[in-house]
Amino acid sequence: MSKLSAPEQLDLFIADIVDAAPKGELHTMEYPIFAISTRPDTKPYRFDNPKTGAWMEIIPSSKGRATIHDKDILLYCFGQLAEASNRGRPLSRKVQMVAYDFLKQTNRGTGGREYKAITDALVRLRGTTFNTNVKDGGGLSQKGSIFGLIDxxxxxxxxxxxxxxxEIVISEHLFAALSNNQILTYNPEYFMLSTGYERRLYELCRKHCGNQESWEIGFENLHNKFGVRSSLREFRRNIKALVEKQSIPDYQIYLLDKKSSGTIEKLQVRRKNKIN
Known part of the structure; x- marks a missing residue:
């Protein structure tokens, strides 16, 4: 038995709904909280939005910043909790899930490596801390607030x-998204996306385009929202490869060039079909 901290005295929610769709919390979709690289990232990262004044400092533990693949645990739990709420079941921040069920529903293998990865993910989720001026309701505060992903x-x-x-205890900061209706449904095909770039692009498309016909974003802004440490030039190359691959569920993505120079200026996203 591996424990990461002392448990809080809460009622236990059993995640046993077979057909629950994955759900994402809006702040973790908007801001580059999760590392998209599988390599351990132990350096603090700061995100600033010059237009809104929003800022966020992501502070990893010695085991590294939580990754976008670690986030699958939260997507699974939020999906279970949201569906349980729809069915009138009582909810709790303390969630118990069967490891095998989680691996199957998130399109993972069921060997020893995959089971160990769950424990490693828990360590990173528990160890990653945030300092931000973004409030739960989406507004900005004069002072920063510190929170984690799981307690x-x-x-x-x-x-x-x-x-x-x-068993995990979701932080109060994230759990509040359920009562505030600050969650969105993910396409289950999201779990078939193998790279962090694909996953991060999907959730940005899902949040900003949603059911609109289209959405556009400048490349420097997109680069900032990805939260990667690579150069803008390398980032353009990686996004260009995704445009050629067209693997993002529900959306088609296109590059818009400056007519004068031919340099990639914007990414355009178009919705394929209406999303439930």
């Missing part, structure tokens, strides 16, 4: 030492 994590093994189920 507690526990990987429970059976008598043979195999990971059986996981």
């Amino acid at each position: 507690y994590g526990q990987a429970v093994t059976d008598e043979k030492g195999r990971l059986s189920h996981v």
Whole structure:
């Protein structure tokens, strides 16, 4: 049994809904909270939005910043909680999920490596801290507020030492998104996206384009929202590869060039079909 901190005395919510769709919290979709690289990122990262004045400092632990693949745990839990709310079931920040069910529904393998990855993800989710002037309701405060993603994590093994189920306590900051209706449904095909670039682009398209016919964003702004440390030139090259691949569920993506220079200026997103 691996414990990450002392548990809070809360009622236990059992995540046992088979057909629950994954859900994302709006702040974790808007801001580059999660690292999109699978390499450990132990350096603090700061995001600034010069237009709105919003800022966020992401402070990793010694184990690294939580990754966008680690985020699958939160997407799974929010999906379970939202569907339970629709069915009139009581909710709790303390969630128990069967490890096998999580791996299957997030399109992962079920070998020893995948089970160990769950525990590693819990460590990064628990260890990553944020300081921001963004309020729960979306406004800005004069002072920063500090919060985490989960307050507690526990990987429970059976008598043979195999990971059986996981318990987490979602932070109050994120859990508030349920009552404030600050969540959006993800296409389950999201879990089939293998790279961090694909996943980050999908959630930006989902939040900003949604059910609109189209959405455009300048490349410097897009680069900032991705939260990557690579140069703008390398970033353009990576996004260009995604445009050629066209792997983003629900959306078609296009590049818009400056007519005078031919330099990529904007990304245009067009919705394929109406999203539920």
